[in-house]
Amino acid sequence: MGITRLTLLLALPAALWAGPEPEPEAAERPKPKAEAGATVTVTAEATQVEVVKTPNPVKVITLEQIEREAPRTLADLLASRFPGQLVSNGGVGTISSFNLAGARSQDVVVTLDGIRLTDPTGFGSVTPSSIGLVGIERIEVQQGPCSSRFGSEAMGGVVALYSAGGAEAGLKGEAMAGVGSQSIQRGRLAVSYGFEKGWVRAALQGDQEAQATETDKDFRSQGAFLSSGWNLGEDHLLTVTYRNTFQGVPIPYQSVSPTARVYDADRETSTRSQQLIASLRSALGETIQADLSLGHATTARQEPNDYAGSQEPFKGHRNQVVGGLHWDPATTAGLSLGVDAYEEFARISDYSGGFNEGEGRYLAANLEGRWQPVEALRLVGSYRQQWFRQAFVFSSFPGVPEDTESKGTWKLGINTVLGGGHRLYASGGSGFGLPYLYAVMYQAKTLLDPGSWQYDPAAYRPLQPEESTFLQAGWTWERGPWSARVEASRTTFDRLLYFDLNQYVYANGQNIRIQGVEGSLAYRTETWGLEGFARSQEARDLDAPEAQRFQTNAVIRRPFAAFGLSGHWASGPWRADVRWSWTGSRYENFGGYPAMLGASKVHFNDVAATLRYRLNAAFDLALRGEHLLQDRWTVAEWENRAMDGRNDAYQVFGFPAQPRTVSLEARYRF
Numbered sequence: 001m002g003i004t005r006l007t008l009l010l011a012l013p014a015a016l017w018a019g020p021e022p023e024p025e026a027a028e029r030p031k032p033k034a035e036a037g038a039t040v041t042v043t044a045e046a047t048q049v050e051v052v053k054t055p056n057p058v059k060v061i062t063l064e065q066i067e068r069e070a071p072r073t074l075a076d077l078l079a080s081r082f083p084g085q086l087v088s089n090g091g092v093g094t095i096s097s098f099n100l101a102g103a104r105s106q107d108v109v110v111t112l113d114g115i116r117l118t119d120p121t122g123f124g125s126v127t128p129s130s131i132g133l134v135g136i137e138r139i140e141v142q143q144g145p146c147s148s149r150f151g152s153e154a155m156g157g158v159v160a161l162y163s164a165g166g167a168e169a170g171l172k173g174e175a176m177a178g179v180g181s182q183s184i185q186r187g188r189l190a191v192s193y194g195f196e197k198g199w200v201r202a203a204l205q206g207d208q209e210a211q212a213t214e215t216d217k218d219f220r221s222q223g224a225f226l227s228s229g230w231n232l233g234e235d236h237l238l239t240v241t242y243r244n245t246f247q248g249v250p251i252p253y254q255s256v257s258p259t260a261r262v263y264d265a266d267r268e269t270s271t272r273s274q275q276l277i278a279s280l281r282s283a284l285g286e287t288i289q290a291d292l293s294l295g296h297a298t299t300a301r302q303e304p305n306d307y308a309g310s311q312e313p314f315k316g317h318r319n320q321v322v323g324g325l326h327w328d329p330a331t332t333a334g335l336s337l338g339v340d341a342y343e344e345f346a347r348i349s350d351y352s353g354g355f356n357e358g359e360g361r362y363l364a365a366n367l368e369g370r371w372q373p374v375e376a377l378r379l380v381g382s383y384r385q386q387w388f389r390q391a392f393v394f395s396s397f398p399g400v401p402e403d404t405e406s407k408g409t410w411k412l413g414i415n416t417v418l419g420g421g422h423r424l425y426a427s428g429g430s431g432f433g434l435p436y437l438y439a440v441m442y443q444a445k446t447l448l449d450p451g452s453w454q455y456d457p458a459a460y461r462p463l464q465p466e467e468s469t470f471l472q473a474g475w476t477w478e479r480g481p482w483s484a485r486v487e488a489s490r491t492t493f494d495r496l497l498y499f500d501l502n503q504y505v506y507a508n509g510q511n512i513r514i515q516g517v518e519g520s521l522a523y524r525t526e527t528w529g530l531e532g533f534a535r536s537q538e539a540r541d542l543d544a545p546e547a548q549r550f551q552t553n554a555v556i557r558r559p560f561a562a563f564g565l566s567g568h569w570a571s572g573p574w575r576a577d578v579r580w581s582w583t584g585s586r587y588e589n590f591g592g593y594p595a596m597l598g599a600s601k602v603h604f605n606d607v608a609a610t611l612r613y614r615l616n617a618a619f620d621l622a623l624r625g626e627h628l629l630q631d632r633w634t635v636a637e638w639e640n641r642a643m644d645g646r647n648d649a650y651q652v653f654g655f656p657a658q659p660r661t662v663s664l665e666a667r668y669r670f
Contacts (some may be wrong), residue, residue, distance in 0.1 A: 004580070006190075007138075007474065015135070023272075029030075030237040030283055030289070031166070031281075032162075032164075032166055032229065032237070033048075033162045033163040033176075034063075034137040034138045034164060034165035034238060035115070035165040036048060038062045039051055039052070040060075041056075041058045041060060041142075042140070042162070043058060043140040043158065044056035044140075045370065045380060046336035047326050047328070047334065047336060047370075047473060052417060052423055053372075053417070054378075054413075055425040056144070056413060056427060057142065057143040057425075057487055058142045058143070059081065060138070061081065061138070061139040061140070061141070063137040066133065066136065066139070068610070070186075070624070070665065072092065072093075072132075072188060072207045072221060072623040073129050073133065074110075074131040074132075074139075075088065075127070075128035075129035075131075078137070079606070080579060081610065082141070083562050083606065084535065084559045084562030084583035084584075084604075085101070085102075086098050086128065087413045087557055087651050088655075089651075089652045090251065090652075091179070091211045091657070091658045092209050092211065092212070092219045092658050093129050093221070093247055093249035093250075094249060094251055094379075094655070095127050097127070097507075098159070098380045099172075099557070100143055100157040101143050101144060101491075101513040101514070101516055101537070102159065102538075102539050103491065103514060104554075107153060108153075108156045108157050108159060109150050109153055109154040109157075109160065109264070110128070110131065110159045110160075110161070110296075111127045111150070111161065112161045112163065112243070112277065112295075113241060113293065113295075114277075114295075114322050115293060115295030115297065115320050115322065115503045116295075116318060116342070117161075117273075117276065117297060117319075117519045118318055118344065119301070120316035120317075120318065120344045120360075121346065123664055125307050129162075130247060132221055132245040132404070133161075134204070134205040134223030134225045135163050135223075135227065135241070136161050136199070136281075137157065137164045138161075139161055139162070140162075141158070142158045143489070144412070144427070144489055145411075145430070145470045145491060146158055146431070147411075147430070147433075148366060148382040148384040148409045148410055148411040148429060148431075149368070149382060150384055151362070151384065152386060152407075152433055153434065155431035155432070155434045155466070156491075163227055163241045163243070163277075164192070164203075166198075167193060167194035168364070169194045170192050170193070170194060171190070171191065172192050172194075173189070173669070173670050174188070174189075174191075174668070174669045175188070175189050175670075176188040176189075176667045177665070177668070178355075178664060178665035179663065179664060180664060181660075181663070182210040182632075183208065183515075184207075184209050185207070185209075186206070186207050186208075186440060187204075187205070187206050188204070189203065190202070190203035190204075191203075191510060197230055197231050198230040199258065200227070200228045200411045201227045201228070202224075203223075203224070203225040203226075204222075204224055204225075204494075204658050205223045205224075206222045207222075208221075209661070210656065211250040212297070212659055213252060213634065214265060214635055215250035215266075216250070216266045219248065220246075221245070221246065221248075221466070222246050223243065223244065223245040223246075223375075224242075224243070225241075225243050225244075226241070226242045227239065227242070231243060233318065234283075235282055235283040236280065236281070236282045237281045238278070238279070239279045240276075240278045240279075241275070241276070241279075242274075242648045243273075244272070244274045245315045246272045246273075247270065247272075249271045250268045251267055251290065251304065251470045253638070254267055254320075254599065256580045256654040261638065261639055261641070261654070263635055263638065263639055267304050270302045271300070272299070272300045273298065273299050274297065274298045275296070275297045276291060276295070276296045276297075277294070277295045278295075280292045280293075287328050288327050289326045290324065290326070291324050291326075292321075292323045293320075293322045293323070294320070295318070295320045295321075295322075296317070296318070296320075297317065298313070298316070300318070301313055301315075302314075303349070306663050312355070314346075314493060316344065316347070317344065317345050318345075319342060319343050319561075320341070320343075321339075321342070322339070322340050323339045324337070325337045325338075332371065332372040333370065333371050334368050334369070334396035336368040336370075336482075337365070338365065339363075339365055340362075340364040340366070341363045341645065342362050343360065344360050344362075346359075355439060360388060360390045360434075362386060362387070362389075362454065363388075364384055364387070365385055366384035366385075367383050369381050376416055376417045377414070377416055378413075378414070379412075379413070379415075381412045381413070382410065383408065383410045383411075385407070385408045386406065386407050386432075388402075388405060388434055390404075390434075390435075390440060390641045397486065406463055407432045409430045410429050410430055411430075412428060412429060413425065413426065415661070416605055420479070421479040422471075422475070422476075422477045423475065423476055425471040425473065426471070426472065426488060427472055427473075428472070430468065430469050430470075431467070431468040431469075431470065432467050432468070433466035433467050435464075435465065435497055436610070439464075439497060440463055440506075450527040459471060463497060463507075463508060464508045465495070466497055466508070467506060468494065469491070469492050470489065470491040470492070470495075471490055472487065472488065472489035472490070476489075481523050481525050481529075482520070482521075482522070482523055483522045483523075483524070484519070485520045486518070486519045487517070488517040489516060490514070491514045492511070492512070492514075493510075493513075496508065496510040496511065496512050498554050499553065509543065510543055510554045510644075511542070512542070512555060513539075513540045514540075514555075515534055515537065516532065516538070517535070518534070518536075518537075520532065527570055527571070528567070528568060528569045528570070529567060531566050532565045534562075535561065535562045535563075536561050537558065537561075538550070538555075540557045541555050550587050555568065556586065556587045557652065558586055559584050559586040559588055560585060561583075561584040561585060562581065562583045563582045564579065564580060564582065565581075566578065567579075573613055574611070574612070574613055575611075575614075578608070578609045578610075579606075579607070579608050579609075580607045582603060582604070582605050582608075583605075584603050585603065586600055587600065588653050602645060602646065602647045603648070605649055606627060606651075607625075607628040608625060608627070608628065608631050609624075609628070611623045617669070618668060618670065619668050620666075621666055621667075622664070622667070623663075623664055623665075624665065626658075627657065627659060627660045627661065629648045629657045629660070630657045630658060631643075631649070631657075631659060632659035632660075633656040633659075638656065643656070
């Protein structure tokens with residue numbers, strides 16, 4: 001480890017003294033990151049770079065692709081782009097886990113314009129189904145550990161959302177409305193006004209849909225978005241963005257056990273999230289650019305009474321400052337220095353009528369170097385040091401110790417562009433994850449009597465940061481309408497945080513290895529296109545006995561294989577899009593008990609199709625069919641377990657999959 005870090009530190013300055021280079025180009029006027037093209041990434045590295053030049057596996061989802069699929073939430077979009085890696089505990093809006101490349105959901109960081117979207121009152125991650133897409137014009141998903149860029153918890157990857165960018169001169173707008181089966185009602189209104197020095201944008205969005213089984217209320221989602229940008233001269237761009245989203249999600253499955261089930265049609269959870277972000281991007285001469293972002297994010301979640309023990313919602317917030325200074329003295333070399341500081345707060349129920357509070361403070365500095373000694377070869381290296389402090393206040397007892405520590409992570413990558421459209425890339429490094437506030441707050445309690453929580457100082461065991469090391473490599477090929485891709489990765493998680501079911505506390509100790517390989521082949525033209533993919537992976541607990549290494553809590557619910565096909569056809573004003581995916585067997589549990597069901601032999605198919613007709617440049621219609629192979633469960637079928645063991649009926653045992661829907665949407669642009 002020491003030799004590798006020394007090599008990294010030596011390699012970064014070397015980029016600044018590379019041989020004779022062409023004169024640098026004049027700095028471009030700063031632009032919103034949402035305006036980057038489909039072949040450019042603004043997430044994988046500290047500065048914008050073409051996807052074919054970065055060693056970091058990243059997928060770019062453009063505004064056109066988002067509008068084509070019209071997802072209700074981020075989970076809907078990820079499920080279509082990463083089949084088998086997005087798992088939903090029930091129907092629309094229910095808790096979902098994004099196991100990117102087999103990692104845990106809490107190992108995937110979600111950001112909005114560079115600011116983290118976290119729920120410190122939850123289980124270490126933001127459920128993608130709770131994130132609406134109002135005002136979002138671009139999404140990038142980077143696979144694999146990237147803690148050296150995004151810090152703690154990014155051991156599985158990052159999902160980066162970017163809000164709407166600049167606007168054309170004058171008043172522009174768009175209105176969308178839709179209705180369909182399952183009581184679907186959808187509406188969206190977005191307007192923009194561009195003027196000489198900047199722009200203003202606003203959007204409203206609402207969705208309603210019946211749950212997978214009969215409930216007293218439907219799923220409801222509303223979102224509002226407002227942003228503005230000002231060009232402060234030729235070299236500075238200031239933007240301010242505000243988002244406010246609400247979700248009401250029926251979760252009637254009050255109790256799911258191996259022998260009994262309890263259904264409550266009135267049971268639901270609701271969440272309101274808000275984000276306020278201000279960013280300043282500046283060109284400080286021909287070779288230096290700087291950016292600074294300030295963000296404030298809040299979450300208020302009302303849990304069902306049987307969980308919360310109080311009518312007061314769980315509350316959390318995060319304040320964050322992210323800054324970067326980027327120096328590109330030559331077209332083939334560059335260096336970036338970044339600073340990231342944030343504070344987060346959580347207030348949650350103590351399950352006995354009181355509340356506990358936790359606060360974390362974090363500071364990090366990171367350095368990234370880029371060097372392209374020849375046209376076909378590009379090297380990237382980064383290092384990050386992060387300091388943190390966590391403190392807690394409990395309603396039932398004082399004196400819980402504070403935790404202060406620091407951690408460093410690194411990453412090295414190489415990208416080669418060969419002849420004939422071939423590209424090879426590889427990267428390796430380390431990652432880490434801090435114990436999330438909820439886990440540490442829970443850890444400070446010990447269950448002494450059933451239903452009674454009391455603090456036992458002698459039993460308190462501080463949780464240590466998680467660590468990981470990884471290696472990933474890939475190959476891509478493009479020639480005319482043809483393209484192909486193969487990517488392989490292996491990540492070993494050390495000192496993994498897990499929930500000890502024997503003592504009902506969190507602990508460190510599990511040693512997890514996740515590895516997988518995925519390939520795809522595509523043919524695309526303006527008239528028609530077809531793409532297929534296949535993925536094989538495993539998550540293995542190396543500390544468990546040989547016969548149980550695929551069955552512990554840390555590795556279940558991650559399928560061993562997935563396949564899929566997607567295609568489109570266009571002729572004149574018509575366009576049709578179809579996609580199919582198949583997710584194979586995985587080990588399952590429920591009720592928190594590991595592998596009670598053993599290997600789940602059921603598979604899960606998902607089929608969706610859209611037929612769009614564009615009447616003119618301003619108006620089009622879309623007929624959508626989603627989850628076409630899934631039946632809707634009745635309450636009696638759920639209670640009697642009539643659908644258990646049936647293919648395509650569920651992703652998580654005991655929780656119905658989202659049933660098929662057919663809807664019609666109209667979109668008008670002005």
